Amino acid sequence: MSNLAISAPPASSPAADAEMQPRIEQGADPQAVNRAFDAIDAVFAASPNPELTRQGLRGYVDMVADAKTTPAAAIEALTTEHDIHLEEWDTSTLDPKLRDGLLAHYLQTNTGERILVVPAGQDPAVRLAAVRTLLAHQGVTA
Secondary structure, three states: OOOEEOOOOOOOOOHHHHHHHHOOOOOOOHHHHHHHHHHHHHHHOOOOOHHHHHHHHHHHHOOOHHHOOOHHHHHHHHHHOOOOOEEOOOOOOOOOHHHEEEEEEEEOOOOOEEEEEOOOOOOOHHHHHHHHHHHHHOOOOO
16 A cells, blocks of 8 residues: 655746746736645645656646646546546545645555545645646656
């Protein structure tokens, strides 16, 4: 059985801004780009392996910049592709420190069932960034 949880507050990064500037110049929605990088920065801040995190989020950045799909659709495709059950939890009863910092939790049971727990009502961009990082860390995705 393995599990991993990522939690961190969103933060802005000058490196992220510089990395996305060419995409904005090519017509990507600046607000979507900002939301994407806020989510990515939050995941990077909590990552035990930033390079693995970068690899796991590369597709997410391209998806946001190219506006090919929504984050919610990308999560659905990813969980379907890897036979992962997505569970939304009401986190309102958790201690505020946990409630405000929980981005996602991945669990693979000893029977092989894969479960991904995310806070109910979570921003889809934040959710997708956390999901990609968790799954990449667990070796579920490339």
